Amino acid sequence: MFGASDKAIEEAIPRLRRYARALCRDAAEADDLVQDTLERAWSRMHLFRREGNMRAWLFTILHNLNANRVRAIKTRPALTTLADWEASGAIRPTQEEGVQLRGVAKALEHLPEEQKTVLLLVGLEDMTYDQVAKILDVPLGTVMSRLSRARERLRRLTSGAEAPAETAREGERP
Amino acid sequence: MSQDPRTRPIAEDELHALIDRRLGGERLAAVNDHLAADAADAARVAAWKAQNAALHALYDPILDEGVPARFRRPARPIAATWLGRAAAALLLLVLGGTGGYALRGLDVRTERTIVLQFAERAAIAHAVYSPEVRHPVEVPGSEEAHLAQWLSRRLGTPVTVPDLQGVGFGLVGGRLLPDAKGPAAQYMYQDAAGRRVTLYLKAETGKAKDQTEFEYLRQERAGVLVWRDGGLGWALAGDIDKADLLRLGHVVYGLTQKGR
Numbered sequence: 001m002f003g004a005s006d007k008a009i010e011e012a013i014p015r016l017r018r019y020a021r022a023l024c025r026d027a028a029e030a031d032d033l034v035q036d037t038l039e040r041a042w043s044r045m046h047l048f049r050r051e052g053n054m055r056a057w058l059f060t061i062l063h064n065l066n067a068n069r070v071r072a073i074k075t076r077p078a079l080t081t082l083a084d085w086e087a088s089g090a091i092r093p094t095q096e097e098g099v100q101l102r103g104v105a106k107a108l109e110h111l112p113e114e115q116k117t118v119l120l121l122v123g124l125e126d127m128t129y130d131q132v133a134k135i136l137d138v139p140l141g142t143v144m145s146r147l148s149r150a151r152e153r154l155r156r157l158t159s160g161a162e163a164p165a166e167t168a169r170e171g172e173r174p
Numbered sequence: 175m176s177q178d179p180r181t182r183p184i185a186e187d188e189l190h191a192l193i194d195r196r197l198g199g200e201r202l203a204a205v206n207d208h209l210a211a212d213a214a215d216a217a218r219v220a221a222w223k224a225q226n227a228a229l230h231a232l233y234d235p236i237l238d239e240g241v242p243a244r245f246r247r248p249a250r251p252i253a254a255t256w257l258g259r260a261a262a263a264l265l266l267l268v269l270g271g272t273g274g275y276a277l278r279g280l281d282v283r284t285e286r287t288i289v290l291q292f293a294e295r296a297a298i299a300h301a302v303y304s305p306e307v308r309h310p311v312e313v314p315g316s317e318e319a320h321l322a323q324w325l326s327r328r329l330g331t332p333v334t335v336p337d338l339q340g341v342g343f344g345l346v347g348g349r350l351l352p353d354a355k356g357p358a359a360q361y362m363y364q365d366a367a368g369r370r371v372t373l374y375l376k377a378e379t380g381k382a383k384d385q386t387e388f389e390y391l392r393q394e395r396a397g398v399l400v401w402r403d404g405g406l407g408w409a410l411a412g413d414i415d416k417a418d419l420l421r422l423g424h425v426v427y428g429l430t431q432k433g434r
Contacts, residue, residue: 006247009247010241010246010247013241013245014236014237014238014239014241015237017236017237017239018233018234018236018237019233021233021236022229022232022233026290027286028286028287028290029287031242031244032287034245035244035245038245038247042247100228101228101231101232104225104228104229104232105232119225119229120229122190122194123194123225123226123229124226124229124230124233126194128196129191129194129196144186144187144190147190148186148187148190151190151218151221151222151225152218154225155218155221155222155225158221158225159221
């Protein structure tokens with residue numbers, strides 16, 4: 001009975017991992033997030049509508065778990081975070097392209113979580129604006145304004161026009 | 175709304191829709207015309223496109239990694255059967271009745287996270303105490319025997335203070351610190367140039383691997399070398415070259431091997 005769903009879940013794992021890695025940066029933390037998502041999905045399979053979109057369902061679960069994770073991080077003392085770490089043997093691109101990529105990865109960390117989420121679901125996961133609105137449970141207009149803010153912020157950060165200082169929540173258009 | 179779709183002003187959302195390939199027909203042509211005429215918007219759109227490309231370049235390799243075994247669904251998920259659920263509920267009740275202690279004892283963190291967090295605490299301790307001028311340590315290096323005795327008692331396992339004089343680092347002293355689940359110790363050393371390194375250690379009780387290789391991690395201001403050996407977790411932290419830190423790590427490792 002779960003055969004088809006199991007297969008759909010398994011097929012979604014690589015994309016869940018890619019998204020989680022972009023969200024968390026620390027690979028172990030990202031995979032923990034994916035694992036939590038899968039466990040929750042397996043245990044709640046009976047809640048999944050058969051005609052539903054499995055990938056969207058899984059991304060919704062992951063999004064909610066990540067929101068909890070981010071809240072937990074925010075209440076931790078901010079002396080230093082795991083994200084500052086760079087494990088030995090990590091890729092250290094020396095070529096120009098690599099430097100630019102690192103710049104984008106770094107700038108991504110300075111986006112407010114809700115902007116980063118939208119940017120990744122649209123830009124990396126190639127989801128429609130409607131899908132993103134459903135997953136995040138926000139109006140379409142909010143998705144568009146977050147996307148716009150995210151892209152502009154990232155552009156300014158990577159062009160060096162803005163110092164990555166505050167990541168405070170910015171006002172949103174209704 | 176009733177405007178001609180070919181001449182309606184371009185909305186910001188449409189610029190996004192263009193690069194996300196959600197725009198079609200007449201509006202696609204209208205937006206492209208607009209970009210041909212508006213250099214500033216064209217530059218913004220080009221930058222956004224480059225962002226998408228960068229995101230894919232950064233994270234697409236993960237798609238090819240193959241799914242780790244930990245993500246396979248357990249063959250017979252206990253929670254999927256009613257009997258299993260009842261048993262799980264009963265277990266929770268029992269555990270709840272005993273104060274939930276058994277549950278709290280379960281360590282659900284991954285090995286990797288444990289190592290990173292240990293290194294992080296060592297780095298924080300280094301960052302906090304190594305710049306200290308008047309009170310860098312609790313027990314000065316002149317009372318080395320007392321320091322070792324005291325810390326052995328508090329860590330619950332015999333520890334010695336490695337002598338790094340031979341490689342140019344004299345003992346400043348040591349202190350007791352709180353780690354995640356109990357006490358940890360920090361030894362501080364200083365060379366002739368005033369550079370300080372700290373050695374952070376704690377008793378390792380879990381069933382985790384007792385001996386690991388050196389792992390080097392670099393934070394903004396300090397490098398940390400982490401390993402596990404002889405029932406202890408070790409972290410050597412210092413703002414010195416990776417090669418120097420590694421050499422020092424080998425010396426510490428050798429000395430603590432002999433000490434047992």
